[in-house]
């Protein structure tokens with residue numbers, strides 16, 4: 001059972017600073033629609049409502065191998081599954097993204113292999 005987040009949203013809408021416990025409750029809440037509506041209301045108060053800005057970003061998945069097994073995730077594959085992949089550092093950084101208009105790149109992927117890759121890169 002998740003706590004009622006409305007008092008936290010009311011606090012944010014009133015311009016009060018949220019505590020770390022408030023933020024944790026929002027992160028753990030499945031009620032992302034109410035959170036989004038409150039965020040949009042604050043955005044519209046603080047900015048010209050007729051202007052919405054955004055960035056173009058790209059997620060680069062270095063691996064789908066993961067041991068964490070988040071319940072919402074349809075992306076991961078357990079180690080040893082037949083449809084796993086791991087992209088090397090060289091493969092990710094070979095310049096094939098350079099021509100793209102993206103303003104941000106996010107490297108996301110499985111946890112177990114990420115730790116192994118980070119260790120391998122630290123040794124290189």
Ligand code: SF4
Pocket residue numbers: 066067068069070073074075076109110111
């Ligand atoms: S890939 Fe990410 S979201 Fe999916 S199970 Fe692993 S840690 Fe969770």
